[in-house]
Amino acid sequence: MDRLLPKNNTQRKIIHLDMDAFYASVEMRDNPALANKALIIGQDPRQTNGHGVVATANYVARQYGVHSAMSTMKALKLVPESEIEFVKPNFEKYRVISAQIHELMYELTDQVESVALDEAYLDVTKNKLGSYSALELAIKLQKNIFKKVHLNSSFGISYNKLLAKMGSEYAKPFGRTIILPQEAKDFLALRKISDFPGIGKKTQEQLHSFSVETGADLQKLEVDFLIKHFKKMGYVIAQHAHGIDLRPVASQRKRKSIGVERTFEPNIYNQDQALTLIRNYSNQLVEKLVEKNFSAQTVVIKIRNNNFETVTRRMKLKKASRDPIEFFQSAKALFTPLEYFLKDGIRLLGLTVTDLTDTNYEEVKLDLFKTR
Incomplete structure (x- = not known):
């Protein structure tokens, strides 16, 4: 070396x-009728005067050459109109x-x-x-x-x-x-230079001009040569070609959310049953928050019916809390306008708290109506 x-x-x-295919897979999960379509997550260019970019596409669409960051108009030209389906992203x-x-x-x-x-x-x-x-x-x-x-x-x-x-x-x-x-250098040798993270199109073109097409070609180049032509990036490329990457996993120290949810079979049709579950979820979330020494300021409820229609609603509290009664009351207020889901049956019910903050000390109120 x-x-x-x-x-x-x-x-x-x-x-x-x-x-x-995360976004596309979520939409296909929630609407199975999309599974056999060339599904593109992005604005339909026929409704936006040709504007829009592909956020992601399912594997059916990718077989037609559609990929992320492509214009939706180009995607529309690649896929037969009878096969294509656009869904606006729901971040x-x-x-x-x-x-x-x-x-x-x-x-x-x-x-x-x-x-x-x-x-x-x-x-x-x-x-x-x-x-x-x-x-x-x-x-x-x-x-x-x-x-x-x-x-x-x-x-x-x-x-x-x-x-x-x-x-x-x-x-x-x-x-x-x-x-x-012991397999790393052989694995890298067989990869195209476009497979290496960080080697963009412009750098690829420069490397091609030196007859560099694969990792094996990179491994043959002297480090001095790569530094001369690509400066600091050249040194990174040289390390990567030989399987060296000393970057640590930079952990995110703060959790973003804590949640609990269940899928039900048979489905839930009864309001009291749904509210009892939400009450229990609130208690479970407080237990998790106490364990992690967190408080939360936003409550999020998630409901999916038997037709795979999924809705999430959120409410921000006046201040960070880990009071199960406050969580339950907020979740109940979010649930009430969505009670029409009970008619078709609730297939999935979940409760999440977000906007977490560290809590040095805070009295945890007892849930007097706790049933678990």
């Missing part, structure tokens, strides 16, 4: 978790689901670095569950995500962030990839 490269660290265990819904997914990540480790709503790194070198391997933890997380939110994900596992991310991209959708230290 080139003398200019730093000493590698292959002792860490890093998972990169990436949800598969409030996606954020709630993302919070639920991150809740599951934090069950494994506090070393979680969120990259986006649908993507995160986890350092499980030391984890909360004991002597499980990184693979066992990743599979457990993947299964728990599907069980809780009914969405598929992919993961990559390796000793650094670069390889873990490239691993999660390698076998999508529902992929599981492990890259061991």
Whole structure:
């Protein structure tokens, strides 16, 4: 290895978790009729004078060449009009689901670095569950995500962030990839330079001019050469080509939300049953807040009926709290205008608290109507 490269660290265990076509998958889950369509999350250009950008697309649409950041007008030209379906993004819904997914990540480790709503790194070198391997933890997380939110994900596992991310991209959708230290250089050698995170189109064009097409070609170049032509980025590229990435997983120290939800079979048709569940949820959330030493200022209710119509509503409290009665009263106020969901049957009911703040000391009020 080139003398200019730093000493590698292959002792860490890093998972990169990436949800598969996240926004599109959420919409297909909530409306199964979309599953066989070329689904594009973005404004329909036929209704916006040709304006709009693809936020994401399902795998049916991707077979036609549609991808994120493409103009929706171009996507419309690629896909037969009878096959295409546009859905306006609902970021409030996606954020709630993302919070639920991150809740599951934090069950494994506090070393979680969120990259986006649908993507995160986890350092499980030391984890909360004991002597499980990184693979066992990743599979457990993947299964728990599907069980809780009914969405598929992919993961990559390796000793650094670069390889873990490239691993999660390698076998999508529902992929599981492990890259061991002794396999890293061979894995990288077979990748196109466009597969390397951080090598954009302009840099790719410059590398192509030097007849560099793959990781193997990068590995043959001297570090001095890459630094000369690409400055600081050249040194990063050289490290990545040899499987070196010393960046730590930068954990987010504050949890964004805590939630609880259940799917019901048979469905809920009774108001008293729904309110009893919300009351119990409020107590459970307070227990979790006390355990983590948090208070919360926003209450979010989520309801899905038997037709897979899903609604979330939120209410901000006057100040951060962990009073179960206050949570219940707020959730009840949010639920009342949505009671029409009972007619078709409530399939899923959830309660989440967000806007979390650290609490040094606060008296926790007892819920006098607690039934659990």
